[in-house]
Amino acid sequence: MTDKLITAADAGLLSCHSCSLLSKGSGQHAELQCPRCGSALHKRKPNSLARTWALVIAAFICYIPANLLPMTVVTSLGAVQSDTIMSGVIYFMQHGEWPIGLVILLASIVVPLTKLFILIYLLISVQRKSQWRPVERTRLYRITEAIGRWSMTDIYVVTILVALVRLGNLATIEAGVGAIFFGAVVVLTIIAALTFDPREIWDNMESTHD
Amino acid sequence: MNINNLVACHECDLLHRIPRHEGPRCVSRCRRCNAALHRGVENSIDRTLALTLAGVVLFVVANSFPFLAFKLQGQETQTTLISGVIDLYHQGKWEIAILVLLTTIAIPLIQLLIQLYVFLPLKFNRVPWNMATVFRLAQNLSPWSMMEVFLIGIIVAIVKLVGMAQIIPGLALWSFALLIVTLAATAANMDSQVVWNRVEYQR
Numbered sequence: 001m002t003d004k005l006i007t008a009a010d011a012g013l014l015s016c017h018s019c020s021l022l023s024k025g026s027g028q029h030a031e032l033q034c035p036r037c038g039s040a041l042h043k044r045k046p047n048s049l050a051r052t053w054a055l056v057i058a059a060f061i062c063y064i065p066a067n068l069l070p071m072t073v074v075t076s077l078g079a080v081q082s083d084t085i086m087s088g089v090i091y092f093m094q095h096g097e098w099p100i101g102l103v104i105l106l107a108s109i110v111v112p113l114t115k116l117f118i119l120i121y122l123l124i125s126v127q128r129k130s131q132w133r134p135v136e137r138t139r140l141y142r143i144t145e146a147i148g149r150w151s152m153t154d155i156y157v158v159t160i161l162v163a164l165v166r167l168g169n170l171a172t173i174e175a176g177v178g179a180i181f182f183g184a185v186v187v188l189t190i191i192a193a194l195t196f197d198p199r200e201i202w203d204n205m206e207s208t209h210d
Numbered sequence: 211m212n213i214n215n216l217v218a219c220h221e222c223d224l225l226h227r228i229p230r231h232e233g234p235r236c237v238s239r240c241r242r243c244n245a246a247l248h249r250g251v252e253n254s255i256d257r258t259l260a261l262t263l264a265g266v267v268l269f270v271v272a273n274s275f276p277f278l279a280f281k282l283q284g285q286e287t288q289t290t291l292i293s294g295v296i297d298l299y300h301q302g303k304w305e306i307a308i309l310v311l312l313t314t315i316a317i318p319l320i321q322l323l324i325q326l327y328v329f330l331p332l333k334f335n336r337v338p339w340n341m342a343t344v345f346r347l348a349q350n351l352s353p354w355s356m357m358e359v360f361l362i363g364i365i366v367a368i369v370k371l372v373g374m375a376q377i378i379p380g381l382a383l384w385s386f387a388l389l390i391v392t393l394a395a396t397a398a399n400m401d402s403q404v405v406w407n408r409v410e411y412q413r
Contacts, residue, residue: 005224005242006224006225007218007222007223007224007225008218008223008224008225009223011225013213013216013218013225015217015218015220015223017220018346018349018350019342019346019402019406019409020217020218020220020403020406021406022213022216022217022218023213023413024213035411035412035413036342036406036409036411037342037343037345037346037406037409038342038343038346039346097369099369100366100369100370103362103366104366107362134222134243135242135243135244138221138222138243138244138245139244141221142221142245149353149356149359150359150362152313152356152359152360152363153359153362153363153366154363155306155309155310155363156310156314156359156360156362156363156364156367157363157366157367157370158306159294159295159298159306159310159363160278160289160294160363160364160367161367161370161371162294162297162298162301163287163289163293163294163297163298164278164279164280164287164289164367164371165280165287165371166287166297167282167285167287170282170283170285171282171374171375174301175298175301175303175306179303179306180303180305180306183305183306183309184305187309190353190354194353198221198222198243199220199221199222199223201222202221202222202223202224202242202243203223
């Protein structure tokens, strides 16, 4: 136990996702339940690679209309102006409000894309049975788990603008269709990080320790 | 090898002996991938309960009063969290309305109520009915509670509107800020293993 590295899977044990209790079983066949908390027990998250790929691809598809369609539509004294994510960022940068421009750039563009590219890299590395730097790859996974939620910032900004600026003809802000697609990107990437199983990174390492 | 003394790392599946905790606050980490195996907190039940009670009060205040008002040429509008969701719904953007409702109101509230349901009886050495199922639900919901992100959204919206009109912060804004600090403190002080250890079960 102290020197040799033994995983739960090696020992014929299943670790509960919710409460960490170990149970005996291979996890291959019938639906097993954790005796303590009732969660379904699996050796690894079921169909982790296929599900994560599907969600990542769906997120990429939604990311296109999210950037092309307007997030907000502002009506002010009869003039209508649509803003996409990028045009909002550019507006702030040009008007000297660069900290806010930077926040939106990070939350709406850098975070979702970084997260998607990291997940794709992890998926490919697991599929190619890479043994390269597993500690660092696990850390990359932790980053994707932690940063995804911050992409919701722009959705909340739109919600607050819509609620505050409703003065009829004087000034009204409506949420655009782009916001729906952007919300979908955020939700899909969060689920994608949840369906990926970082233990798959380490499953390729086991043979080297014998 | 007794499996009751072992725990597997959630990120790389390596088996470890269940760490013994000494001291008020300590984290044990996986020796292979450095993931946190367990965070021990002294008096975890008391601390979680106290912070949850504070959280419930702040949640009620934060949702009962407007958090921002917007004044332009004599006209004034105010917004609460719920009114923002309702406006989105009326504009036909029900998808976003539901997303905002769930992540900033419903899920944080469900989590607070579940914590109250679990930790109040535990404080008096009782185990509430169906504790394992209910507590598991609260754990699974945590990635979807996004109040702290909402606060960043408020700040960005204020800066965006400040050049256009007069923005007046409301009472609820300060409650939001305190609520977010309270929720973060609750997460840092909750030791879920203390709850799981109280569940009786048969193998």
